[in-house]
Amino acid sequence: MATLEIDRVRKTYGSMEVLKEVSISIGDGDFLVLLGPSGCGKSTLLNMIAGLESITSGEVRIAGDVVNDLPPKDRDIAMVFQSYALYPTMTVRQNIEFGMKIRGIAPEARAKATQAAAEMLQMGHLLDRRPSQLSGGQRQRVAMGRAVVREPKLFLFDEPLSNLDAKLRVDMRTEIKRLHQRLGTTIVYVTHDQIEAMTLATRIAVMKDGNVQQFGPPQEVYDRPANTYVARFVGSPAMNIIPGRLVRTGQEAAVEFSGSNGVARIDGITVSAETAQAYDGKAVLVGIRPEHFSLEKHAGPGLPVQIDVVEPTGADTLAVFQLGGVEVISRLEPFAVSSGEAVTLAVKTDKVVLFDATSETRLG
């Protein structure tokens, strides 16, 4: 159990800058997810925390100690890899005990730790098999077992669920969360899957091109994305980003969208006085999550739209329409609308997020 501080860490390969001054710090027992598309530097950052890659500049501190120059084995960490990285010629038991053997732990203690881990991960019957005789989910369990017996200060997970099929991925996700709840160990977890990030994390760092775009609790990242990149990356379907115009209306503001059939308008958006002042009459990007639309039963104020396509998912219906010149997805109740229908939609105005039209960062 430990805190982790990543302090202005940079990584360059020759003239190529892979990480640009990344600073993240998490507390004891936190579950940090590094979220981003491939090539954003998240795995590089994880490898640097692990000690598998050198740190060009900046500091990584585990439990307050600078670990920059420590080899991986002295950092008191354990890591689970995407390909599981089980030693193919060893049995499950030997895989789990390999690290303890090297650290010179007595055979009885090794056997005890292995047994405990096997019970926790329900893989006691697998101990004498070889990795090639295991299914993907079982291999994942073994890889986790190998990490658990180490009792490290820090668990590192590198896209551990990417090689599993959809159903198993959900099961193992729960398994990992349970592991975290039970052990309370600080975890750093790399993924490109925003659902994994949302479900597992206590802190998310959204990364792009070697920069941290936003760092915060999942709900904050979801509700108040720092920029349109984060807004589009987190959530499925993604947040709608609609070009519009801000209009000041007393204490509040409204946004207007121009379309082929006149101007649509959403009233009652809360903005700071400065923003209202600065952006009055100017172009903004309006971020609305699909679930923040709802069908307005009674005629009245709202967004009149023409439904284009309807995609029922069972639990709800995704309805697509045009607004402000872009395609917008709304999440409505099942059978609420049908394609081609003209309806009026209400918007949860307190959830609407505004972004600057050029910098695409969130307005206060």
Next chain:
Amino acid sequence: MATNATSLRRQRLIGRTVIYGALLFMAAFYLMPLWVMIITSIKPLDEIYAGSFIGLPKHITFEAWRSAWSEACNGTACMGLKPYFVNSILLTIPAVLLSTSIGAINGYVITKWRFPGSNVIFGLLLFGCFLPFQAVILPMAQTLGFLGLAGTLPGLILVHTVYGIAFTTLFFRNYFIGIPDELVKAAQIDGAGFIRIFVSIMLPTALPIIVVSCIWQFTQIWNDFLFGASFTAGENAPITVALNNIVNVSMGRKQYNVDMAAAMIAALPTLIVYVVAGRYFVRGLTAGAVKG
């Protein structure tokens, strides 16, 4: 319907017969030299000179084999192939083990512990695979002279080891490149170092390619004539050189039966190696990455 089925069956029978007939003929054609060798080696010399070359012997004798093994003359001495067979074993086994071990370590370093310029070094090593034997003979002879190993078995072991590294490195490099780097990372986090990872993780997975490398090197070194003839002399010669000398000795009647027996004795070890480990050879050459 019934007649149709019968004619179909007959057609297939004819087809099979033609195919198997052709295959048998080709196999027989290919095995003919071996047949001649075996038959000749167990005939008395008089019978051979009487003109029977392909036919079965009237009188079977293993005298030629005994002679080839322990009596045949090679121009300087008449001790048969035996001492040279021993030479070849003393030469081949260390050279195979050394070149395979070095190749394994090279392949491991080149794939899992890359350093600036490691690709260039691998490229240069590959160059060695395409270098003809003849091109290195003079510089090699000079080097052996400097080292004081000229004309000795250790000298020849050195030559074969150095020359073999190019091939063995290529084998192991291509094998290890298919083993995920994450395996090494996981072992590093487990606390294993350079040697531990090599011995406990990489080598056990590399069994097929170890076999391939050993067979390849064994065949190359056992069958080599040029290096043997160039860098050894007299009693230090390997079996290939001795065989050549025995066959080329021209005193009296040419002893075809002894020549054939000697040639087969010289070829036997590689044959045995292939029969015993051949299936690993095919498996090793076709094996890609380790599943896991």
